[in-house]
Amino acid sequence: MSIYPKYIRVFKLGVQASMEYRLDFALSLISAFFPIMIQYYIWTAVYGRSGSGQFFGYTYGEMILYTIVAAIVTKIVTTNMDHVIASDIKDGALNKYLVQPASYFGLKLFTLLGQKLFFFTVMLAVLFVVIFYFGGRYGIHIPLVNIACFVAAMALSLILNFLISYTIAAIAFWLSEISYFFEMTGLLVIILSGGVFPIEVFGQAVSHLLNYLPFKYTIYFPSNVINGKLILSEITEGLLMQFFWIGVMFLVSKLVWRIGFKKYLGLGG
Protein backbone atom coordinates (compact mmCIF):
# COMPACT_ATOMS: atom_id res chain seq x y z
CA MET A 1 0.00 0.00 0.00
CA SER A 2 1.20 3.46 -0.81
CA ILE A 3 2.43 5.61 2.06
CA TYR A 4 0.61 8.68 0.82
CA PRO A 5 -2.99 8.22 2.05
CA LYS A 6 -2.02 8.99 5.64
CA TYR A 7 -0.38 12.25 4.66
CA ILE A 8 -3.34 13.17 2.50
CA ARG A 9 -5.57 12.50 5.49
CA VAL A 10 -3.47 14.85 7.64
CA PHE A 11 -3.58 17.40 4.85
CA LYS A 12 -7.39 17.23 4.84
CA LEU A 13 -7.51 17.61 8.61
CA GLY A 14 -5.35 20.71 8.21
CA VAL A 15 -7.81 22.15 5.69
CA GLN A 16 -10.70 21.48 8.07
CA ALA A 17 -8.85 23.07 10.97
CA SER A 18 -8.23 26.23 8.98
CA MET A 19 -11.91 26.55 8.09
CA GLU A 20 -12.75 26.54 11.76
CA TYR A 21 -11.25 29.95 12.45
CA ARG A 22 -12.62 31.98 9.58
CA LEU A 23 -13.46 35.02 11.68
CA ASP A 24 -9.94 35.06 13.06
CA PHE A 25 -8.65 34.89 9.51
CA ALA A 26 -10.83 37.78 8.43
CA LEU A 27 -9.59 39.85 11.37
CA SER A 28 -5.98 39.02 10.60
CA LEU A 29 -6.59 40.24 7.04
CA ILE A 30 -7.89 43.51 8.41
CA SER A 31 -4.92 43.87 10.76
CA ALA A 32 -2.57 43.38 7.78
CA PHE A 33 -4.16 46.45 6.27
CA PHE A 34 -2.82 48.92 8.86
CA PRO A 35 0.95 48.46 8.37
CA ILE A 36 0.30 48.75 4.64
CA MET A 37 -1.55 52.00 5.21
CA ILE A 38 1.25 53.46 7.35
CA GLN A 39 3.91 52.56 4.82
CA TYR A 40 1.75 53.82 1.97
CA TYR A 41 1.68 57.28 3.54
CA ILE A 42 5.39 57.20 4.36
CA TRP A 43 6.35 56.36 0.79
CA THR A 44 3.88 58.82 -0.63
CA ALA A 45 5.52 61.55 1.47
CA VAL A 46 9.01 60.40 0.50
CA TYR A 47 8.39 60.28 -3.24
CA GLY A 48 6.01 63.22 -3.28
CA ARG A 49 8.55 65.72 -2.01
CA SER A 50 11.55 64.61 -3.93
CA GLY A 51 12.19 65.21 -7.58
CA SER A 52 14.00 61.91 -7.90
CA GLY A 53 11.80 59.09 -9.11
CA GLN A 54 13.66 56.33 -7.34
CA PHE A 55 14.49 55.42 -3.76
CA PHE A 56 16.50 52.33 -2.88
CA GLY A 57 16.19 51.34 -6.53
CA TYR A 58 12.38 51.34 -6.60
CA THR A 59 10.01 53.63 -8.44
CA TYR A 60 6.97 54.85 -6.49
CA GLY A 61 4.67 52.28 -8.05
CA GLU A 62 7.10 49.42 -7.47
CA MET A 63 7.56 50.44 -3.85
CA ILE A 64 3.82 50.63 -3.15
CA LEU A 65 3.25 47.28 -4.81
CA TYR A 66 6.17 45.81 -2.86
CA THR A 67 4.71 47.10 0.41
CA ILE A 68 1.28 45.63 -0.24
CA VAL A 69 2.49 42.33 -1.66
CA ALA A 70 5.15 41.81 1.03
CA ALA A 71 2.58 42.32 3.80
CA ILE A 72 0.29 39.73 2.26
CA VAL A 73 3.12 37.32 1.45
CA THR A 74 4.32 37.60 5.05
CA LYS A 75 0.87 36.55 6.22
CA ILE A 76 0.91 33.56 3.90
CA VAL A 77 4.40 32.23 4.57
CA THR A 78 4.46 32.78 8.34
CA THR A 79 3.94 29.30 9.66
CA ASN A 80 4.11 29.63 13.47
CA MET A 81 5.18 26.01 13.30
CA ASP A 82 8.14 26.61 15.62
CA HIS A 83 5.78 27.22 18.57
CA VAL A 84 3.78 24.07 17.87
CA ILE A 85 6.82 21.87 17.35
CA ALA A 86 8.65 23.28 20.36
CA SER A 87 5.72 22.62 22.67
CA ASP A 88 5.53 19.05 21.30
CA ILE A 89 9.16 18.63 22.28
CA LYS A 90 8.83 20.35 25.61
CA ASP A 91 5.79 18.62 27.02
CA GLY A 92 6.57 15.23 25.57
CA ALA A 93 3.77 15.19 22.98
CA LEU A 94 6.39 14.12 20.48
CA ASN A 95 6.20 10.61 21.99
CA LYS A 96 2.87 9.84 20.41
CA TYR A 97 4.20 10.74 16.99
CA LEU A 98 7.30 8.61 17.41
CA VAL A 99 5.29 5.42 17.72
CA GLN A 100 3.20 6.22 14.67
CA PRO A 101 4.22 4.70 11.34
CA ALA A 102 4.74 8.12 9.78
CA SER A 103 7.46 10.70 9.96
CA TYR A 104 6.93 13.65 12.26
CA PHE A 105 8.39 15.93 9.63
CA GLY A 106 5.93 14.70 7.01
CA LEU A 107 2.95 14.98 9.32
CA LYS A 108 3.77 18.56 10.27
CA LEU A 109 4.49 19.57 6.69
CA PHE A 110 1.23 18.20 5.36
CA THR A 111 -0.78 19.64 8.24
CA LEU A 112 0.73 23.01 7.46
CA LEU A 113 0.04 22.72 3.74
CA GLY A 114 -3.54 21.75 4.52
CA GLN A 115 -3.96 24.63 6.93
CA LYS A 116 -2.58 27.09 4.45
CA LEU A 117 -4.57 25.93 1.43
CA PHE A 118 -7.59 28.04 2.29
CA PHE A 119 -5.49 31.08 3.23
CA PHE A 120 -3.34 30.66 0.19
CA THR A 121 -6.30 30.64 -2.17
CA VAL A 122 -8.07 33.59 -0.58
CA MET A 123 -4.86 35.59 -0.31
CA LEU A 124 -3.97 34.94 -3.92
CA ALA A 125 -7.38 36.18 -4.96
CA VAL A 126 -6.88 39.33 -2.85
CA LEU A 127 -3.44 39.79 -4.34
CA PHE A 128 -4.66 39.58 -7.89
CA VAL A 129 -7.31 42.19 -7.24
CA VAL A 130 -4.65 44.43 -5.69
CA ILE A 131 -2.25 43.92 -8.55
CA PHE A 132 -4.90 44.48 -11.15
CA TYR A 133 -5.96 47.72 -9.48
CA PHE A 134 -2.58 49.19 -8.55
CA GLY A 135 -0.78 47.87 -11.57
CA GLY A 136 -3.22 49.79 -13.73
CA ARG A 137 -2.93 52.86 -11.56
CA TYR A 138 0.85 53.08 -11.59
CA GLY A 139 1.24 51.85 -15.14
CA ILE A 140 2.96 48.63 -14.16
CA HIS A 141 2.28 45.88 -16.62
CA ILE A 142 2.71 42.39 -15.24
CA PRO A 143 3.02 39.64 -17.83
CA LEU A 144 1.07 36.42 -17.33
CA VAL A 145 4.28 34.44 -17.00
CA ASN A 146 5.26 36.54 -13.95
CA ILE A 147 1.98 35.69 -12.30
CA ALA A 148 2.55 31.98 -12.90
CA CYS A 149 6.10 32.28 -11.56
CA PHE A 150 4.79 34.16 -8.57
CA VAL A 151 2.43 31.34 -7.61
CA ALA A 152 5.32 28.88 -7.91
CA ALA A 153 7.63 31.16 -5.89
CA MET A 154 5.01 31.49 -3.17
CA ALA A 155 4.56 27.74 -2.86
CA LEU A 156 8.32 27.27 -2.66
CA SER A 157 8.75 30.03 -0.13
CA LEU A 158 6.08 28.48 2.07
CA ILE A 159 8.05 25.23 2.08
CA LEU A 160 11.34 27.05 2.62
CA ASN A 161 9.89 28.99 5.51
CA PHE A 162 8.56 25.78 7.02
CA LEU A 163 12.07 24.30 6.85
CA ILE A 164 13.56 27.39 8.51
CA SER A 165 10.97 27.20 11.31
CA TYR A 166 11.48 23.47 11.67
CA THR A 167 15.22 23.96 12.05
CA ILE A 168 14.84 26.78 14.57
CA ALA A 169 12.24 24.76 16.51
CA ALA A 170 14.86 22.10 17.19
CA ILE A 171 16.41 24.55 19.64
CA ALA A 172 13.68 23.36 22.03
CA PHE A 173 15.77 20.21 22.56
CA TRP A 174 18.37 22.36 24.29
CA LEU A 175 16.44 25.25 25.84
CA SER A 176 13.58 24.63 28.19
CA GLU A 177 11.82 28.00 28.24
CA ILE A 178 11.51 29.15 24.68
CA SER A 179 8.32 31.02 23.89
CA TYR A 180 10.17 34.35 23.91
CA PHE A 181 12.97 32.88 21.85
CA PHE A 182 10.66 32.07 18.95
CA GLU A 183 9.03 35.43 19.07
CA MET A 184 12.46 36.97 18.65
CA THR A 185 13.68 34.65 15.90
CA GLY A 186 10.34 34.92 14.10
CA LEU A 187 10.61 38.68 14.03
CA LEU A 188 14.24 38.68 12.94
CA VAL A 189 13.44 36.24 10.14
CA ILE A 190 10.66 38.54 8.92
CA ILE A 191 12.96 41.59 9.02
CA LEU A 192 15.77 39.78 7.19
CA SER A 193 13.32 38.33 4.69
CA GLY A 194 12.25 41.79 3.62
CA GLY A 195 8.85 41.63 5.33
CA VAL A 196 9.11 45.14 6.80
CA PHE A 197 10.99 46.99 4.06
CA PRO A 198 12.79 45.79 0.93
CA ILE A 199 16.25 44.60 1.90
CA GLU A 200 17.93 47.38 -0.12
CA VAL A 201 16.98 49.64 2.80
CA PHE A 202 19.59 47.94 5.00
CA GLY A 203 22.38 49.35 2.86
CA GLN A 204 24.72 47.63 0.45
CA ALA A 205 26.83 45.65 2.90
CA VAL A 206 23.92 43.96 4.64
CA SER A 207 21.91 43.28 1.52
CA HIS A 208 25.02 41.78 -0.04
CA LEU A 209 25.41 39.54 2.99
CA LEU A 210 21.75 38.51 2.72
CA ASN A 211 22.49 37.13 -0.75
CA TYR A 212 24.26 34.27 0.99
CA LEU A 213 21.35 33.44 3.29
CA PRO A 214 18.00 31.79 2.55
CA PHE A 215 15.75 34.45 4.10
CA LYS A 216 15.34 36.79 1.16
CA TYR A 217 13.87 33.98 -0.89
CA THR A 218 10.82 33.77 1.37
CA ILE A 219 9.32 37.28 1.16
CA TYR A 220 11.59 39.63 -0.75
CA PHE A 221 11.92 37.47 -3.84
CA PRO A 222 8.24 36.55 -4.45
CA SER A 223 7.20 40.16 -3.80
CA ASN A 224 9.61 41.41 -6.42
CA VAL A 225 8.46 38.81 -8.92
CA ILE A 226 5.00 40.29 -8.95
CA ASN A 227 5.76 44.01 -8.79
CA GLY A 228 7.45 43.85 -12.16
CA LYS A 229 10.93 44.64 -10.88
CA LEU A 230 12.59 41.41 -11.99
CA ILE A 231 13.07 40.21 -15.53
CA LEU A 232 12.42 36.62 -16.53
CA SER A 233 16.03 35.42 -16.28
CA GLU A 234 16.30 36.87 -12.76
CA ILE A 235 13.07 35.15 -11.83
CA THR A 236 14.31 31.80 -13.12
CA GLU A 237 17.53 32.25 -11.19
CA GLY A 238 15.57 33.09 -8.03
CA LEU A 239 13.36 30.03 -8.40
CA LEU A 240 16.48 27.87 -8.75
CA MET A 241 17.91 29.49 -5.63
CA GLN A 242 14.69 28.63 -3.80
CA PHE A 243 15.11 24.99 -4.81
CA PHE A 244 18.74 25.15 -3.73
CA TRP A 245 17.88 26.56 -0.30
CA ILE A 246 15.04 24.11 0.20
CA GLY A 247 17.58 21.32 -0.39
CA VAL A 248 20.14 22.86 1.95
CA MET A 249 17.66 23.64 4.71
CA PHE A 250 16.19 20.16 4.42
CA LEU A 251 19.63 18.66 5.10
CA VAL A 252 20.41 21.17 7.85
CA SER A 253 17.10 20.50 9.59
CA LYS A 254 17.68 16.73 9.43
CA LEU A 255 21.12 17.18 10.91
CA VAL A 256 20.03 19.52 13.69
CA TRP A 257 17.15 17.24 14.58
CA ARG A 258 19.38 14.17 14.67
CA ILE A 259 21.78 15.89 17.09
CA GLY A 260 18.98 17.44 19.14
CA PHE A 261 17.02 14.24 19.36
CA LYS A 262 19.75 12.61 21.42
CA LYS A 263 18.83 15.14 24.11
CA TYR A 264 15.16 14.27 23.97
CA LEU A 265 13.78 12.98 27.26
CA GLY A 266 10.11 12.49 26.40
CA LEU A 267 8.89 13.99 29.63
CA GLY A 268 5.16 14.04 30.28
CA GLY A 269 3.30 12.93 27.16
Added chain:
Amino acid sequence: MKTRLGTLKTYGIIYLQFIKNCFIAQMEYRTNFILGIAVEIAYLLSKLLYVVVVYKSDLHIGDIPPDGILMFVGTYTMMTGLYSGLFFTNFVRISDYVRTGELDLLMVKPISLQFMVSLRYIDLGMPIPNLAAGITMVSIGWSALGIPVTAYHLFLFALYLLSALVITYCLMIIPAILSFWFVNTGGLAGIFYAIWDANNMPMPIYPRLIQRIGVYVLPFLVITNFAPLSVMERLDGGLMLWGAIVPILLLVCVRLIWRKAIKNYSSASG
Protein backbone atom coordinates in the same frame (compact mmCIF):
# COMPACT_ATOMS: atom_id res chain seq x y z
CA MET B 1 -11.11 63.73 51.19
CA LYS B 2 -8.98 62.23 53.90
CA THR B 3 -10.33 58.76 53.27
CA ARG B 4 -9.74 59.19 49.54
CA LEU B 5 -6.10 59.98 50.20
CA GLY B 6 -5.90 57.02 52.53
CA THR B 7 -7.29 54.71 49.86
CA LEU B 8 -4.84 56.10 47.33
CA LYS B 9 -1.99 55.43 49.73
CA THR B 10 -3.14 51.87 50.33
CA TYR B 11 -3.27 51.22 46.59
CA GLY B 12 0.18 52.74 46.24
CA ILE B 13 1.52 50.33 48.82
CA ILE B 14 -0.21 47.39 47.13
CA TYR B 15 1.22 48.44 43.77
CA LEU B 16 4.73 48.53 45.22
CA GLN B 17 4.10 45.04 46.55
CA PHE B 18 3.10 43.91 43.03
CA ILE B 19 6.37 45.29 41.69
CA LYS B 20 8.35 43.52 44.39
CA ASN B 21 6.60 40.19 43.77
CA CYS B 22 7.13 40.41 40.04
CA PHE B 23 10.77 41.28 40.51
CA ILE B 24 11.33 38.24 42.72
CA ALA B 25 9.44 35.96 40.31
CA GLN B 26 11.39 37.22 37.31
CA MET B 27 14.74 36.87 38.97
CA GLU B 28 13.95 33.21 39.42
CA TYR B 29 13.76 32.64 35.67
CA ARG B 30 16.69 34.64 34.51
CA THR B 31 16.95 33.14 31.04
CA ASN B 32 13.39 34.14 30.41
CA PHE B 33 14.12 37.62 31.69
CA ILE B 34 17.00 38.02 29.27
CA LEU B 35 15.04 36.51 26.39
CA GLY B 36 12.24 38.98 27.12
CA ILE B 37 14.72 41.80 26.63
CA ALA B 38 15.98 40.14 23.43
CA VAL B 39 12.45 40.03 22.01
CA GLU B 40 12.02 43.72 22.64
CA ILE B 41 15.34 44.42 20.96
CA ALA B 42 14.11 42.55 17.90
CA TYR B 43 10.95 44.68 17.85
CA LEU B 44 13.10 47.73 18.36
CA LEU B 45 15.19 46.83 15.32
CA SER B 46 12.11 46.69 13.15
CA LYS B 47 11.13 50.15 14.40
CA LEU B 48 14.63 51.52 13.86
CA LEU B 49 14.32 50.51 10.21
CA TYR B 50 11.76 53.29 9.92
CA VAL B 51 14.34 55.71 11.27
CA VAL B 52 16.83 54.46 8.67
CA VAL B 53 14.27 55.05 5.92
CA VAL B 54 13.43 58.51 7.28
CA TYR B 55 17.06 59.67 7.27
CA LYS B 56 18.16 57.93 4.08
CA SER B 57 15.30 59.36 2.08
CA ASP B 58 15.44 62.70 3.92
CA LEU B 59 11.75 62.48 4.69
CA HIS B 60 9.99 65.73 5.57
CA ILE B 61 6.43 65.55 6.82
CA GLY B 62 4.90 68.94 6.28
CA ASP B 63 7.70 71.05 7.71
CA ILE B 64 8.88 68.46 10.24
CA PRO B 65 12.46 67.46 9.31
CA PRO B 66 13.98 63.98 9.95
CA ASP B 67 15.25 65.08 13.40
CA GLY B 68 11.71 66.06 14.32
CA ILE B 69 10.38 62.72 13.10
CA LEU B 70 12.98 61.05 15.32
CA MET B 71 11.31 62.66 18.33
CA PHE B 72 8.00 61.07 17.37
CA VAL B 73 9.54 57.63 16.81
CA GLY B 74 11.33 58.01 20.15
CA THR B 75 8.14 58.89 22.00
CA TYR B 76 6.40 55.97 20.33
CA THR B 77 9.23 53.65 21.39
CA MET B 78 9.06 54.88 24.99
CA MET B 79 5.31 54.34 25.09
CA THR B 80 5.72 50.84 23.65
CA GLY B 81 8.16 50.08 26.46
CA LEU B 82 5.78 51.38 29.12
CA TYR B 83 2.85 49.51 27.62
CA SER B 84 4.72 46.20 27.42
CA GLY B 85 6.08 46.60 30.93
CA LEU B 86 3.03 47.82 32.81
CA PHE B 87 -0.06 46.56 31.01
CA PHE B 88 0.53 43.98 28.31
CA THR B 89 0.92 40.86 30.49
CA ASN B 90 -2.20 41.77 32.47
CA PHE B 91 -4.42 42.42 29.48
CA VAL B 92 -3.45 39.15 27.85
CA ARG B 93 -4.44 37.29 31.00
CA ILE B 94 -7.90 38.81 31.37
CA SER B 95 -9.55 36.59 28.79
CA ASP B 96 -7.92 33.59 30.47
CA TYR B 97 -9.38 34.58 33.84
CA VAL B 98 -12.79 34.78 32.24
CA ARG B 99 -12.47 31.52 30.33
CA THR B 100 -11.17 29.44 33.22
CA GLY B 101 -13.30 30.99 35.93
CA GLU B 102 -10.22 32.11 37.82
CA LEU B 103 -11.87 35.49 38.15
CA ASP B 104 -14.08 34.10 40.94
CA LEU B 105 -11.07 33.82 43.16
CA LEU B 106 -9.88 37.33 42.41
CA MET B 107 -13.34 38.80 42.94
CA VAL B 108 -13.42 37.97 46.61
CA LYS B 109 -10.27 39.97 47.39
CA PRO B 110 -10.95 43.16 49.31
CA ILE B 111 -9.54 45.52 46.69
CA SER B 112 -10.81 46.83 43.39
CA LEU B 113 -11.09 43.95 40.94
CA GLN B 114 -10.18 46.13 37.97
CA PHE B 115 -7.04 47.33 39.74
CA MET B 116 -6.08 43.79 40.68
CA VAL B 117 -6.72 42.30 37.26
CA SER B 118 -5.25 45.05 35.13
CA LEU B 119 -2.14 46.08 37.05
CA ARG B 120 -0.97 43.05 38.95
CA TYR B 121 1.87 41.95 36.70
CA ILE B 122 4.77 44.21 35.87
CA ASP B 123 7.48 43.13 33.50
CA LEU B 124 10.70 44.76 34.52
CA GLY B 125 12.92 43.43 31.75
CA MET B 126 10.93 44.04 28.57
CA PRO B 127 10.69 47.83 28.80
CA ILE B 128 14.42 48.39 29.28
CA PRO B 129 15.55 48.45 25.63
CA ASN B 130 12.54 50.46 24.48
CA LEU B 131 12.81 53.03 27.23
CA ALA B 132 16.54 53.44 26.74
CA ALA B 133 16.28 53.74 22.96
CA GLY B 134 13.20 55.96 23.15
CA ILE B 135 14.74 58.44 25.57
CA THR B 136 17.90 58.55 23.44
CA MET B 137 15.95 59.24 20.27
CA VAL B 138 13.85 61.97 21.90
CA SER B 139 16.98 63.61 23.32
CA ILE B 140 18.80 63.53 19.99
CA GLY B 141 15.80 64.96 18.16
CA TRP B 142 15.15 67.53 20.86
CA SER B 143 18.67 68.96 20.79
CA ALA B 144 19.02 68.73 16.99
CA LEU B 145 15.90 70.85 16.60
CA GLY B 146 17.30 73.38 19.08
CA ILE B 147 14.26 73.26 21.36
CA PRO B 148 15.24 75.02 24.61
CA VAL B 149 15.23 72.74 27.67
CA THR B 150 13.06 74.77 30.01
CA ALA B 151 11.01 73.66 33.01
CA TYR B 152 7.88 74.55 31.03
CA HIS B 153 8.85 72.31 28.12
CA LEU B 154 9.79 69.42 30.36
CA PHE B 155 6.52 69.79 32.23
CA LEU B 156 4.53 69.82 28.99
CA PHE B 157 6.32 66.76 27.66
CA ALA B 158 5.85 64.87 30.94
CA LEU B 159 2.19 65.88 31.15
CA TYR B 160 1.40 64.54 27.69
CA LEU B 161 3.37 61.37 28.35
CA LEU B 162 1.26 60.79 31.43
CA SER B 163 -1.87 61.50 29.44
CA ALA B 164 -0.60 59.04 26.82
CA LEU B 165 -0.04 56.37 29.44
CA VAL B 166 -3.63 56.65 30.69
CA ILE B 167 -4.98 56.63 27.13
CA THR B 168 -2.89 53.54 26.38
CA TYR B 169 -4.34 51.78 29.40
CA CYS B 170 -7.89 52.68 28.44
CA LEU B 171 -7.70 51.82 24.77
CA MET B 172 -5.67 48.63 24.96
CA ILE B 173 -7.80 47.14 27.73
CA ILE B 174 -10.91 47.33 25.53
CA PRO B 175 -10.34 44.04 23.63
CA ALA B 176 -9.64 42.34 26.96
CA ILE B 177 -12.86 43.63 28.53
CA LEU B 178 -14.82 42.55 25.47
CA SER B 179 -13.73 39.00 26.24
CA PHE B 180 -16.44 38.99 28.93
CA TRP B 181 -18.91 38.86 26.06
CA PHE B 182 -16.98 37.18 23.27
CA VAL B 183 -14.48 34.87 25.04
CA ASN B 184 -11.94 34.98 22.19
CA THR B 185 -10.91 38.48 21.21
CA GLY B 186 -7.38 37.73 19.98
CA GLY B 187 -8.23 38.96 16.49
CA LEU B 188 -9.55 42.27 17.77
CA ALA B 189 -6.47 42.72 19.96
CA GLY B 190 -4.39 42.17 16.80
CA ILE B 191 -6.23 45.04 15.13
CA PHE B 192 -5.63 47.28 18.13
CA TYR B 193 -1.88 46.49 18.02
CA ALA B 194 -1.88 47.33 14.34
CA ILE B 195 -3.63 50.66 14.95
CA TRP B 196 -1.20 51.32 17.81
CA ASP B 197 1.61 51.09 15.26
CA ALA B 198 0.14 54.00 13.34
CA ASN B 199 1.82 56.10 16.02
CA ASN B 200 5.19 55.22 14.58
CA MET B 201 5.01 58.28 12.35
CA PRO B 202 3.91 61.86 13.11
CA MET B 203 0.21 62.27 12.46
CA PRO B 204 0.46 65.01 9.79
CA ILE B 205 1.52 62.19 7.45
CA TYR B 206 -2.07 60.91 7.43
CA PRO B 207 -4.99 62.52 5.61
CA ARG B 208 -7.18 64.87 7.62
CA LEU B 209 -10.00 62.35 8.09
CA ILE B 210 -7.73 59.74 9.66
CA GLN B 211 -6.22 62.42 11.90
CA ARG B 212 -9.66 63.52 13.09
CA ILE B 213 -10.70 59.94 13.87
CA GLY B 214 -7.36 59.24 15.57
CA VAL B 215 -7.60 62.31 17.77
CA TYR B 216 -11.30 62.58 18.58
CA VAL B 217 -13.01 59.23 18.05
CA LEU B 218 -10.50 56.52 18.95
CA PRO B 219 -7.74 58.77 20.31
CA PHE B 220 -4.79 56.60 19.39
CA LEU B 221 -2.92 59.41 17.71
CA VAL B 222 -2.88 61.47 20.91
CA ILE B 223 -0.53 58.89 22.44
CA THR B 224 2.71 59.75 20.68
CA ASN B 225 1.90 62.96 18.87
CA PHE B 226 0.92 65.39 21.59
CA ALA B 227 4.11 65.29 23.67
CA PRO B 228 6.51 66.18 20.81
CA LEU B 229 3.99 68.52 19.12
CA SER B 230 3.54 70.45 22.37
CA VAL B 231 7.26 71.18 22.84
CA MET B 232 7.58 72.04 19.15
CA GLU B 233 4.82 74.55 19.84
CA ARG B 234 2.59 73.17 17.13
CA LEU B 235 -0.35 72.34 19.34
CA ASP B 236 -3.07 74.99 19.47
CA GLY B 237 -4.97 75.80 22.65
CA GLY B 238 -7.97 73.62 21.85
CA LEU B 239 -5.87 70.54 21.17
CA MET B 240 -3.77 71.15 24.28
CA LEU B 241 -6.93 71.14 26.35
CA TRP B 242 -8.26 68.08 24.58
CA GLY B 243 -5.01 66.22 25.30
CA ALA B 244 -5.49 66.88 28.99
CA ILE B 245 -9.21 66.00 29.10
CA VAL B 246 -9.31 62.92 26.93
CA PRO B 247 -7.59 60.56 29.42
CA ILE B 248 -10.14 61.47 32.09
CA LEU B 249 -13.06 60.93 29.71
CA LEU B 250 -11.64 57.57 28.66
CA LEU B 251 -11.06 56.44 32.24
CA VAL B 252 -14.70 57.14 33.05
CA CYS B 253 -15.83 55.23 29.94
CA VAL B 254 -13.62 52.24 30.67
CA ARG B 255 -14.85 52.17 34.26
CA LEU B 256 -18.46 52.09 33.07
CA ILE B 257 -17.78 49.35 30.53
CA TRP B 258 -15.90 47.35 33.15
CA ARG B 259 -18.88 47.51 35.54
CA LYS B 260 -21.21 46.35 32.80
CA ALA B 261 -18.81 43.54 31.92
CA ILE B 262 -18.64 42.31 35.50
CA LYS B 263 -22.43 42.26 35.71
CA ASN B 264 -22.41 40.13 32.61
CA TYR B 265 -19.89 37.67 34.01
CA SER B 266 -21.08 34.19 34.72
CA SER B 267 -18.49 31.92 36.23
CA ALA B 268 -17.20 29.47 33.64
CA SER B 269 -16.12 26.68 35.90
CA GLY B 270 -14.50 26.73 39.30
